Amino acid sequence: MYSDKVMDHFKNPRNVGEIENPDGVGEVGNPVCGDIMNIYLKIENNIITDAKFKTFGCGAAIASSSMATELVKGKTLEEAWDVSNKAVADALEGLPPIKMHCSVLAEEGIHKAINNYRKKQGLPEWEEKNPHSHEHEDVTCEH
Amino acid sequence: MGEKRIIYLDHAATTPVKPSVADTMWSCMNTHFGNPSSIYRIARESRNAIETSRAQVAKAVGAEPGEIFFTSGGSESDNWAIKGVAFANRKKGNHIITSAIEHHAVLHTCQYLEKEGFTVTYLPVDHYGLIDPADLERAITDKTILISIMYANNEIGTIEPVAELGAIARKHKIPFHTDAVQAIGNVPIDVRTQNIDLLSLSAHKFYGPKGCGALYIRKGTRIDNLIHGGGQENRRRAGTENIAAIVGMGKAIGLATADIEWHNTQIRTLRDRLLNGILEKIPHARLNGHPEKRLPSNINISFEFIEGESMLLWLDDEGICASTGSACTSGSLEPSHVLLAIGLPHEVAHGSLRLTLGDANTEADVDFVLEVLPKVVSRLRAMSPLYKGEKEEKRNV
Amino acid sequence: MGEKRIIYLDHAATTPVKPSVADTMWSCMNTHFGNPSSIYRIARESRNAIETSRAQVAKAVGAEPGEIFFTSGGSESDNWAIKGVAFANRKKGNHIITSAIEHHAVLHTCQYLEKEGFTVTYLPVDHYGLIDPADLERAITDKTILISIMYANNEIGTIEPVAELGAIARKHKIPFHTDAVQAIGNVPIDVRTQNIDLLSLSAHKFYGPKGCGALYIRKGTRIDNLIHGGGQENRRRAGTENIAAIVGMGKAIGLATADIEWHNTQIRTLRDRLLNGILEKIPHARLNGHPEKRLPSNINISFEFIEGESMLLWLDDEGICASTGSACTSGSLEPSHVLLAIGLPHEVAHGSLRLTLGDANTEADVDFVLEVLPKVVSRLRAMSPLYKGEKEEKRNV
Ligand SMILES: Cc1ncc(COP(=O)(O)O)c(C=O)c1O
Ligand SMILES: Cc1ncc(COP(=O)(O)O)c(C=O)c1O
Ligand code: FES
Ligand code: FES
Numbered sequence: 001m002y003s004d005k006v007m008d009h010f011k012n013p014r015n016v017g018e019i020e021n022p023d024g025v026g027e028v029g030n031p032v033c034g035d036i037m038n039i040y041l042k043i044e045n046n047i048i049t050d051a052k053f054k055t056f057g058c059g060a061a062i063a064s065s066s067m068a069t070e071l072v073k074g075k076t077l078e079e080a081w082d083v084s085n086k087a088v089a090d091a092l093e094g095l096p097p098i099k100m101h102c103s104v105l106a107e108e109g110i111h112k113a114i115n116n117y118r119k120k121q122g123l124p125e126w127e128e129k130n131p132h133s134h135e136h137e138d139v140t141c142e143h
Numbered sequence: 144m145g146e147k148r149i150i151y152l153d154h155a156a157t158t159p160v161k162p163s164v165a166d167t168m169w170s171c172m173n174t175h176f177g178n179p180s181s182i183y184r185i186a187r188e189s190r191n192a193i194e195t196s197r198a199q200v201a202k203a204v205g206a207e208p209g210e211i212f213f214t215s216g217g218s219e220s221d222n223w224a225i226k227g228v229a230f231a232n233r234k235k236g237n238h239i240i241t242s243a244i245e246h247h248a249v250l251h252t253c254q255y256l257e258k259e260g261f262t263v264t265y266l267p268v269d270h271y272g273l274i275d276p277a278d279l280e281r282a283i284t285d286k287t288i289l290i291s292i293m294y295a296n297n298e299i300g301t302i303e304p305v306a307e308l309g310a311i312a313r314k315h316k317i318p319f320h321t322d323a324v325q326a327i328g329n330v331p332i333d334v335r336t337q338n339i340d341l342l343s344l345s346a347h348k349f350y351g352p353k354g355c356g357a358l359y360i361r362k363g364t365r366i367d368n369l370i371h372g373g374g375q376e377n378r379r380r381a382g383t384e385n386i387a388a389i390v391g392m393g394k395a396i397g398l399a400t401a402d403i404e405w406h407n408t409q410i411r412t413l414r415d416r417l418l419n420g421i422l423e424k425i426p427h428a429r430l431n432g433h434p435e436k437r438l439p440s441n442i443n444i445s446f447e448f449i450e451g452e453s454m455l456l457w458l459d460d461e462g463i464c465a466s467t468g469s470a471c472t473s474g475s476l477e478p479s480h481v482l483l484a485i486g487l488p489h490e491v492a493h494g495s496l497r498l499t500l501g502d503a504n505t506e507a508d509v510d511f512v513l514e515v516l517p518k519v520v521s522r523l524r525a526m527s528p529l530y531k532g533e534k535e536e537k538r539n540v
Numbered sequence: 541m542g543e544k545r546i547i548y549l550d551h552a553a554t555t556p557v558k559p560s561v562a563d564t565m566w567s568c569m570n571t572h573f574g575n576p577s578s579i580y581r582i583a584r585e586s587r588n589a590i591e592t593s594r595a596q597v598a599k600a601v602g603a604e605p606g607e608i609f610f611t612s613g614g615s616e617s618d619n620w621a622i623k624g625v626a627f628a629n630r631k632k633g634n635h636i637i638t639s640a641i642e643h644h645a646v647l648h649t650c651q652y653l654e655k656e657g658f659t660v661t662y663l664p665v666d667h668y669g670l671i672d673p674a675d676l677e678r679a680i681t682d683k684t685i686l687i688s689i690m691y692a693n694n695e696i697g698t699i700e701p702v703a704e705l706g707a708i709a710r711k712h713k714i715p716f717h718t719d720a721v722q723a724i725g726n727v728p729i730d731v732r733t734q735n736i737d738l739l740s741l742s743a744h745k746f747y748g749p750k751g752c753g754a755l756y757i758r759k760g761t762r763i764d765n766l767i768h769g770g771g772q773e774n775r776r777r778a779g780t781e782n783i784a785a786i787v788g789m790g791k792a793i794g795l796a797t798a799d800i801e802w803h804n805t806q807i808r809t810l811r812d813r814l815l816n817g818i819l820e821k822i823p824h825a826r827l828n829g830h831p832e833k834r835l836p837s838n839i840n841i842s843f844e845f846i847e848g849e850s851m852l853l854w855l856d857d858e859g860i861c862a863s864t865g866s867a868c869t870s871g872s873l874e875p876s877h878v879l880l881a882i883g884l885p886h887e888v889a890h891g892s893l894r895l896t897l898g899d900a901n902t903e904a905d906v907d908f909v910l911e912v913l914p915k916v917v918s919r920l921r922a923m924s925p926l927y928k929g930e931k932e933e934k935r936n937v
Contacts, residue, residue, distance in 0.1 A: 001584060002456075010456060016526045031490030031529065034450050034471045034478065038528040054528035056490075058452035058471035062526065098474030149582060156575040157780055169566040172749070178553040181863055182849065183856035185546060215612030215751060218769040218779035230656075248769030248778055255768050259627075347780055352569070354612060354751055354782025369766075371652050372615040372645030381645055382615035383554055383744055385751025388785075452579065459580040472579050473771065 002059055003093035009063035014070050017052045023120070026112030028105055035061050035102065039069065039109035043117055048072050048080055053109070060099035061106075067091050068106035077114055081126060083107065147462040150508045154348075154440060154501035155297050155325060156466055161350040161395060168352060168391040175386050180375065189386050196393025203400040204323075204342060205333035206359045212376045213389050216356040217324040217345030219369065221248035221291075223358055223380075224320045224341040227366035228289045229256055232318075236286030242266045242274055242303075243484040245293050249322055250480070253291075266292070271433035272301035272485050280311050290319045294326035294342075298468060298481040298497060299432030300441025302330060309338030318364055324348055324356075328399035329407065329438050340364050344396075346388065350502070351395030355388035406502075411439035413509055414500050418442050420513040425520050431482060431495065442498040443468070445487060448530035449494045449523040457519040463512055468495040490529070544859040547905045551745075551837060551898035552694050552722060553863055558747040558792060565749060565788040572783050577772065586783050593790025600797040601720075601739060602730035603756045609773045610786050613753040614721040614742030616766065618645035618688075620755055620777075621717045621738040624763035625686045626653055629715075633683030639663045639671055639700075640881040642690050645740075646719055647877070650688075663689070668830035669698035669882050676705055680712050687716050691723035691739075695878040695894060696829030697838025699727060706735025715761055721745055721753075725796035726804060726835050737761050741793075743785065747899070748792030752785035803899075808836040810906055811897050815839050817910040822917050828879060828892065839895040842884060845927035846891045846920040854916040860909055863894045887926070 002010070022040040029036040035057035042050035051069035055062050068088050072080040085103040089095045095103055108128075115125040151159070160168075175192050177185035194208065201208040214220045229239060241253050243265045253263045264282045266274050274292060283290075290312045295302045305321055312319035320341035323332060328349045334342055340361040347353040360366060360379075372381025422428055427447040446454070451467030458465050466472075468479030471493065477483070478492035487495075498512070524530040548556070557565075572589050574582035591605065598605040611617045626636060638650055640662045650660045661679045663671050671689060680687075687709045692699045702718055709716035717738035720729060725746045731739055737758040744750040757763060757776075769778025819825055824844040843851070848864030855862050864876070874880075875889035884892070895909070921927040 001579065007456075010453070011460065013526060027528070031493070033476050034469055034490070034493040036528050054526055056448065056527045056529050057450050058469075059456045061450075061471075062453055096474070151582075153575070153578060153580075156578055157573060159573040160569050162570070165566060165569045168569070169562060172557050172562045172565070173559070176554060176556040177861070178550070181550060181553055181861070182852050183550075183861040185548075185861060215616065215782070216779045218767050219612065221769065222767045222778075246769065247771075248767075251768035251778070255765070345780070352782075352784070353780055354785050368652070370615050370619045370645075371648035372618065372643065374644075381619075381648070382613045383742070383750050385612070385749070385785075387749070388751055388782075455579050464574070464578070464580040464582060466578060 001096055002063070005091070005093040006060065006063040006095065009066040009092065010059045013062055013066040015052045015066060016054070018054060019050060019052050024113035024117030026109040026114075026116060028108045028112055029057070031056065034058065035105060037061065037065055037105050037109045039065070039113045041072075041113045041117060043077070046076050048075055048077070057105075058099070058102065060095050060102035063092055064088050064095075064103045064106040065109070068110055072110055077117075080110060081114055083110060150463045150504070150511060152498040152500060152504070152508075152512070153464045153466050155497065155499035157347050157353065158350045158501055160347075160352055160391070161398065164351055164391045164395050167394050168387040171390045172387040175390075179384050179386065180373065189384070192386060192390050193384055196389045199393035199397045200344070200357050203327065203332070203396045204344075204359055205335050207362065209377070210359050210362055212358050212360060212380050213384065213392075214356045214358055214380060215354055215385075217246075217322070217343050217348070218248040220343035220345070220356045220358040221246065221322055222252050223369035224343060224366070225249065225252045225289065225291055226256065227369055228318050228320070228341070228364070229261055231365040231367040232288040236288045237261045238264070238284055238286040239289045239291065240264045240266065240279065240282050240287060241291045242268060242293065244268050244272055244296055244481045245291070246297055246322055246324070249291055249293070262286075268484055270486050271436070272296055272299050272481065273433060273436065274303050274308065276304060276307045276311055279308055283311075283315050283317065287315070287317050290317050292321060294321045294323040294332070295330065295438050296432070296481060297325045298479055299443045299485065300438035301432045302326065302436045302438065305339070306337040312340075313338045325438060327396070328403065329440065331403055334359055334361065341366075346392035346395055349395050349399035352388040352391045355385055355392045357392070407439040410500055410502075413504060413506065414440060414442060416506065417498065417500070417509045417512060418444075420509070421516060424513065424517045431485060431487070440500040443495060445482075445491045445495045446520050447491055447494060448527045449520060451493055451495055453523055454494075454496055454519055457522070458515065461515045463515065466497045468497065469493045546859050546861065547901070547908060548861045549895040549897060549901070549905075549909070550861045550863050552894065552896035554744045554750065555747045555898055557749055557788070558795065561748055561788045561792050564791050565784040568784040568787045572787075576781050576783065577770065586781070589783060589787050590781055593786045596790035596794045597741070597754050600724065600729070600793045601756055602732050604759065606774070607756055607759055609755050609757060609777050610781065610789075611753045611755055611777060612751055612782075614643075614719070614740050614745070615645040617740035617742070617753045617755040618643065618719055619649050620766035621740060621763070622646065622649045622686065622688055623653065624766055625715050625717070625738070625761070626658055628762045628764040629685040633685045634658045635661070635681055635683040636686045636688070637661045637663065637676065637679050637684060638688045639665060639690065641665050641669055641693055641878045642688070643694055643719055643721070646688055646690065659683075665881055667883050668833070669693055669696050669878065670830060670833065671700050671705065673701060673704045673708055677708050680708075680714065684712070684714050687714055689718060691718045691720040691729070692727065692835050693829070693878060694722045695876055696840045696882065697835035698829045699723065699833045699835065702736070703734040709737075710735045722835060724793070725800065726837065728800055731756055731758065738763075743789035743792055746792050746796035749785040749788045752782055752789045754789070804836040807897055807899075810901060810903065811837060811839060813903065814895065814897070814906045814909060815841075817906070818913060821910060821914045828882060828884070837897040840892060842879075842888045842892045843917050844888055844891060845924045846917060848890055848892055850920055851891075851893055851916055854919070855912065858912045860912060864892055
């Protein structure tokens with residue numbers, strides 16, 4: 001069901017944990033649906049110098065968190081903002097269709113953390129291109 | 144990867160076919176291929192083989208052979224019982240009573256009937272998953288034409304007070320169906336003393352073949368056919384008989400019901416070793432289902448702060464086959480309707496694990512799980528945002 | 541009695557499982573027992589095995605794998621197709637068109653639907669058992685929601701003009717179902733070019749296992765489920781998958797459709813030897829069904845003045861397995877509805893014999909039948925009050 005890459009990031013997740021005094025925090029998901037993702041960012045000079053996560057969720061959710069944090073490390077905030085859920089899924093060598101929403105969650109986690117940082121800096125928040133709507137087959141999750 | 148030792152703990156999902164049953168089926172497939180409806184000798188041999196099996200199934204539940212009808216499995220049996228009785232009795236009424244924790248083969252069939260103009264009452268259950276007979280009695284109206292309550296639950300293993308429920312149905316002259324797919328072989332079943340009018344079985348749950356089941360229909364019960372056509376199964380279930388599977392089912396049910404007491408003691412001992420070990424070693428874990436009125440092979444346990452699918456993946460990696468009540472295994476949003484019905488919060492239901500033991504499991508299997516599972520739970524808790532760590536653990540234990 | 545050589549000539553009733561298929565199933569039963577809905581590795585292996593088989597079945601009829609749904613056999617497939625489409629489209633209309641010579645799995649299902657408020661037109665057939673496409677066109681009303689016409693008849697072997705019938709259905713945008721249980725392996729089937737929306741198959745008719753079939757459902761066809769429950773078969777057919785049988789079916793359909801032309805030539809040659817021999821040796825015998833548009837393996841022949849069952853008993857005594865009407869009608873008083881529909885008088889219909897050849901039959905088998913059958917017929921005619929003896933025979937020949 002899962003690619004080797006997903007299993008690798010599930011079994012050996014990178015960047016698990018919290019950052020002390022993070023510059024940006026993103027909390028997304030809902031325990032009711034079985035998924036919560038917390039993303040913590042360290043940001044210096046507009047560059048993400050460290051990223052960590054904590055996730056309650058399925059294999060795909062954990063692997064997506066791991067991959068997303070890997071992808072944004074070292075990127076500027078603009079570059080990190082453009083890391084789409086598809087990029088996360090592609091980097092994981094694909095996700096089953098019904099698990100795509102777990103990668104959406106990762107994208108949103110990063111976005112929220114970035115906006116949390118911008119807000120603290122007194123900067124205007126960036127707008128979500130596709131506001132939260134990840135689909136589970138025919139049901140769309142509404143929080 | 145290499146061949147890894149497999150520890151199969153998902154016997155409620157399906158069981159391996161007993162080698163002796165598989166061999167019987169294989170030789171049956173190679174000898175008794177004649178269509179039992181035909182007139183020549185090899186066809187009569189097929190017919191005899193089927194009738195022997197029918198008698199074995201009948202004996203296992205205390206029915207007459209003429210009351211046993213072979214089907215393609217538990218789902219077909221449930222669908223047939225419910226739709227068949229509902230449509231045949233529509234002139235009398237349109238009300239059906241079932242429970243909130245039935246298998247989907249019952250629940251989705253009832254939901255379908257709701258679209259067809261029937262009204263369905265879904266009885267609630269208590270925290271153990273037990274149905275209160277008084278609730279059943281209260282739910283009955285003069286439009287009630289069918290009561291369908293499962294014998295034992297497939298997820299949490301709770302055994303319902305079937306004889307009592309059956310007695311209430313009988314008193315009100317309403318046909319009583321029970322889905323005994325999980326119960327057979329674990330509980331002594333007697334359709335006469337337990338007032339059961341219809342009962343569903345599925346062979347692959349007791350080391351028989353997949354794709355074969357049976358419906359017991361008490362003589363005199365009004366029921367429409369579900370599969371129309373040829374005159375097989377005394378004109379009640381069309382389709383060329385699956386002789387090999389039917390023979391395999393007969394053999395398997397004989398073995399499964401031969402010595403229930405002894406078998407249960409064996410498996411319960413092993414189960415309790417596993418259950419107690421888990422509860423001892425892992426904090427924030429709770430057993431779901433009734434502590435005593437439960438299938439001897441079933442453990443269903445919730446681990447707070449973590450999610451089921453990720454547990455399963457880790458266990459699979461160690462060669463352990465288990466299942467969960469988390470919706471994430473199926474990618475749907477709602478976790479198990481059974482766990483919600485017994486009052487578990489969504490996030491706890493998501494962290495549930497079902498381990499169901501079988502004949503081939505050993506103490507070594509149990510001890511291996513007791514070694515692996517605590518590590519898996521700790522590892523997942525360590526990355527869970529819901530888990531506040533050691534401190535909370537100490538406080539709550 | 542001792543072991544007698546069996547000459548099996550009832551392949552339309554059922555076929556023996558090919559040894560290679562039986563072996564595959566046996567080993568599958570012993571290795572892939574994991575419930576395909578589960579998440580662990582051994583379950584994924586089961587799932588892969590099923591998907592391979594689905595692709596094989598799809599290829600055999602020119603469908604997409606996602607349009608193939610496994611069932612418990614031809615009867616279930618027919619019931620599902622007809623009831624499923626009927627109930628799902630009831631708001632549009634309540635009229636169904638089928639033919640007078642369908643298998644009981646179709647006919648009895650239609651009769652059941654008549655009780656449920658549907659109207660059914662049973663198209664007549666000509667003396668060969670052929671349906672006239674113009675009759676179909678005329679029968680269509682704006683309430684017609686389903687057309688179900690079999691591909692090839694199981695008794696007389698006549699092959700219907702399916703592509704033409706399908707084109708008419710398509711033109712009127714009415715779903716077109718065909719029961720291809722007897723046709724597969726004998727006729728090249730392509731659901732796309734033949735305008736087929738639903739198609740029934742049964743594995744035991746092509747040397748696969750009993751209790752396993754498939755329904756092809758063209759993408760976009762509105763159809764209700766017949767067996768509700770778990771999410772198997774893409775949520776359209778509940779029940780734990782019969783993995784071994786499904787794998788066996790895939791393998792068998794691959795073998796059966798690999799080289800239809802060659803296979804047909806072989807079997808037709810043998811069949812014609814038998815048919816011509818019978819017509820030569822036995823007076824007052826006539827072939828039923830179409831002389832050319834017929835299954836290559838099928839002989840259906842009426843012998844005047846005698847009755848079918850007594851023929852079968854004599855043949856069985858010689859080790860020859862044959863049938864009269866369809867297997868499922870045995871034990872009923874009415875002769876075959878198919879033979880009546882092609883215009884046979886009752887008494888002639890009663891004296892009909894069906895011989896259906898298969899892969900293992902040899903010239904020696906045929907010659908043995910040609911030796912035995914004339915004696916059987918003479919013996920029975922000698923005691924028939926209808927038979928006026930030699931003189932009449934001479935007059936008519
Ligand atoms: C034309 C036709 N349709 C349907 C069936 C039913 O198939 P099964 O007996 O496998 O259910 C048969 C054979 O019995 C048949 O010949
Ligand atoms: C309680 C119960 N009922 C019905 C079924 C359905 O049986 P099957 O999958 O054999 O159709 C199952 C198992 O899946 C079950 O556990
Ligand atoms: S957070 Fe609810 S499904 Fe995504
Ligand atoms: S967390 Fe539920 S599907 Fe991924």
